[in-house]
Amino acid sequence: MKPYQTFDHTADLGLLVTGETEGDLYANAAFAVFDTITDLGRVEALEVRRIHAEGDSPEDLLVNFLREILYLYNGERWLLKEIRVIQVKDNALEAEACGEPLDGRKHEVCKEIKAVTYHQARVGQTADGWEARVIFDV
Amino acid sequence: MSDVKLRRLDEYRWEVPREGSMRVPGMIYASAKLMKAMGQDESPRQVANVAHLPGIVKHSLAMPDMHWGYGFPIGGVAAFELDGGVISPGGVGYDINCGCRLMATNLNHEEIRPQMEKIVTALFQHVPSGVGSKGALRLSRSEEKQVLAEGARWAVKNGYGSAGDLDSMEDGGCLPGADPDAVSERALERGKDQVGTLGSGNHFLEVEIVEEIFDRDAASALGIETGQVVVMIHSGSRGLGHQVCDDYLARLVKYVDRMGIVLPDRQLACAYIRSPEGQQYLSAMACAANYAWANRQMLMHRAGEALERALGLSPRDLGMRLIYDVSHNIAKIEEHVVDGKKMTLCVHRKGATRAFPPGHPALPEKYRKTGQPVLIPGDMGAGSYVLVGTERAMEQTFGSTCHGAGRVLSRAAAIKASKGRAIRREMEDRGVLVMAAAKGTLAEEIPEAYKDIDEVIRVVHGAGISRKVARLKAIGCIKG
Numbered sequence: 001m002k003p004y005q006t007f008d009h010t011a012d013l014g015l016l017v018t019g020e021t022e023g024d025l026y027a028n029a030a031f032a033v034f035d036t037i038t039d040l041g042r043v044e045a046l047e048v049r050r051i052h053a054e055g056d057s058p059e060d061l062l063v064n065f066l067r068e069i070l071y072l073y074n075g076e077r078w079l080l081k082e083i084r085v086i087q088v089k090d091n092a093l094e095a096e097a098c099g100e101p102l103d104g105r106k107h108e109v110c111k112e113i114k115a116v117t118y119h120q121a122r123v124g125q126t127a128d129g130w131e132a133r134v135i136f137d138v
Numbered sequence: 139m140s141d142v143k144l145r146r147l148d149e150y151r152w153e154v155p156r157e158g159s160m161r162v163p164g165m166i167y168a169s170a171k172l173m174k175a176m177g178q179d180e181s182p183r184q185v186a187n188v189a190h191l192p193g194i195v196k197h198s199l200a201m202p203d204m205h206w207g208y209g210f211p212i213g214g215v216a217a218f219e220l221d222g223g224v225i226s227p228g229g230v231g232y233d234i235n236c237g238c239r240l241m242a243t244n245l246n247h248e249e250i251r252p253q254m255e256k257i258v259t260a261l262f263q264h265v266p267s268g269v270g271s272k273g274a275l276r277l278s279r280s281e282e283k284q285v286l287a288e289g290a291r292w293a294v295k296n297g298y299g300s301a302g303d304l305d306s307m308e309d310g311g312c313l314p315g316a317d318p319d320a321v322s323e324r325a326l327e328r329g330k331d332q333v334g335t336l337g338s339g340n341h342f343l344e345v346e347i348v349e350e351i352f353d354r355d356a357a358s359a360l361g362i363e364t365g366q367v368v369v370m371i372h373s374g375s376r377g378l379g380h381q382v383c384d385d386y387l388a389r390l391v392k393y394v395d396r397m398g399i400v401l402p403d404r405q406l407a408c409a410y411i412r413s414p415e416g417q418q419y420l421s422a423m424a425c426a427a428n429y430a431w432a433n434r435q436m437l438m439h440r441a442g443e444a445l446e447r448a449l450g451l452s453p454r455d456l457g458m459r460l461i462y463d464v465s466h467n468i469a470k471i472e473e474h475v476v477d478g479k480k481m482t483l484c485v486h487r488k489g490a491t492r493a494f495p496p497g498h499p500a501l502p503e504k505y506r507k508t509g510q511p512v513l514i515p516g517d518m519g520a521g522s523y524v525l526v527g528t529e530r531a532m533e534q535t536f537g538s539t540c541h542g543a544g545r546v547l548s549r550a551a552a553i554k555a556s557k558g559r560a561i562r563r564e565m566e567d568r569g570v571l572v573m574a575a576a577k578g579t580l581a582e583e584i585p586e587a588y589k590d591i592d593e594v595i596r597v598v599h600g601a602g603i604s605r606k607v608a609r610l611k612a613i614g615c616i617k618g
Contacts, residue, residue: 006550008548008550008551009206009548010179010181010205010206010545010546010547010548012208012548012549013549013550056392056395059404060391064388067384067388071324074328074377074380074381075324075327075328075377075381109269109576110576110578111269111576111578112269112338112339114232114233114377114380115232115380115383115384116384117208117209117405118208118209118387118391118403118404118405118407119207119208119209119403119404119405120208120403121404135208137208137232137380138339138549
């Protein structure tokens with residue numbers, strides 16, 4: 001089962017992400033972003049990138065983390081295949097992303113996600129683990 | 139479903155009464171029919187939320203194409219005093235100076251009807267569009283900074299169009315106060331190879347014909363007549379603008395906490411206009427706005443080249459000339475009269491178009507008598523409108539009107555509704571030849587994803603905040 005669902009927002013894209021642990025939650029959010037941008041079946045984990053993000057609340061951390069994740073594509077033209085969250089503590093996060101540079105002959109960009117918004121962003125614990133909600137500008 | 143109370147004032151206006159810590163009431167321009175759709179989403183709540191911002195004057199306004207945004211509603215207009223008022227990146231939007239431009243040509247519909255396939259193919263091949271599209275130009279950092287400082291002037295200086303075009307753009311295609319040093323390295327990186335590209339999503343280039351004229355004098359001042367072929371471009375500041383917005387949002391959420399500004403939505407993060415943070419955002423915003431003008435100027439030039447090639451015409455025979463270029467995601471420092479008092483205000487237009495009246499000093503000589511041309515694109519099938527600004531807009535909406543049809547279906551719902559349908563074929567049956575870079579775009583942009591443009595225009599015309607001049611019908615469309 002996909003660790004995320006999309007929800008309707010008139011102009012944009014909403015994602016509802018789940019994870020067993022807080023770390024899974026952030027990793028799944030990053031996965032959801034790239035699963036939306038491209039066909040991950042065609043992306044290989046050839047390079048490693050370190051990701052660091054912090055915030056003043058779990059929601060702020062989520063938005064700041066997704067900013068870094070989105071910049072991989074929007075700024076560096078790099079596609080993420082997998083991500084491992086090494087540590088989340090005190091609203092700071094360390095992660096390792098694996099992927100490769102975008103290659104127009106090999107990859108397809110299905111949809112652009114241009115920015116992540118604070119609008120109704122939420123991170124919380126549920127009976128089964130963690131859940132986050134976030135809206136993107138597309 | 140919005141939880142906000144609405145009080146109907148007259149046929150076209152609804153008040154959101156002031157309550158809680160709202161500083162001013164809200165005012166939504168809509169017919170009963172449009173209000174029904176608006177009430178289904180959270181946009182009326184967003185009108186109320188904007189009314190919480192410090193220094194807001196008179197009303198938090200919304201135009202009839204309003205829909206749910208983040209922070210500000212899309213279709214929102216809000217003006218702030220310079221002393222004690224704020225500037226909000228979310229009130230400008232991610233795509234800073236997203237806007238439309240309309241060009242006239244010497245062609246008429248009958249002449250080009252048999253050649254549409256050729257024309258649309260040429261435009262599609264010659265005008266870079268689609269996700270992550272790159273232009274033919276890759277700017278060095280110093281060139282890119284010149285684009286940010288000079289806007290459309292840079293494009294003209296580099297051979298795209300002519301100096302006369304600058305007259306037909308808001309602010310002559312260059313906002314003053316642009317300081318490239320206020321723009322981050324990340325934003326510069328995103329902008330280095332996208333100038334002169336259309337982009338994806340709802341951005342487009344359309345070949346249209348003038349279908350109906352409502353105001354003969356104004357149409358003649360704009361240089362358009364029935365049956366004439368015109369070209370409309372809708373694009374903005376691409377990745378650079380998004381990054382500028384994002385960078386300053388990140389900074390300003392911290393600033394509002396520090397300053398103790400309480401907001402109902404973090405996406406409304408803002409800075410006092412007079413503060414260093416506010417001034418810096420305004421400088422960066424001006425840079426992105428200028429990038430967008432350079433972008434549309436280059437796109438216009440490319441479109442002209444494509445048409446010349448497809449039809450074997452000289453530039454003189456094609457006769458492409460800029461009618462006007464409007465911004466619909468921007469904040470500007472303007473003079474307005476509020477309750478009989480002249481004030482300098484910072485007017486945010488988030489999915490709204492400036493609509494200055496006849497005689498306004500910001501208008502070029504040729505439009506002084508008619509008022510500012512206002513360009514309103516509809517959905518792919520319906521076509522677009524040309525309006526002009528009015529004195530009533532100056533009195534009621536800080537010289538503003540709508541910006542489009544406004545979405546009514548989410549992108550996901552539109553994709554669902556278009557399942558199993560041949561959208562391109564459907565559009566052909568409606569007389570529009572469409573080419574899109576990405577498969578999904580056409581599904582997301584199906585006509586029923588948007589409100590009825592005729593109804594939106596009926597409201598702004600009926601309420602008197604702009605006046606109908608002409609209706610245009612799309613015959614060819616390039617989508618990203």
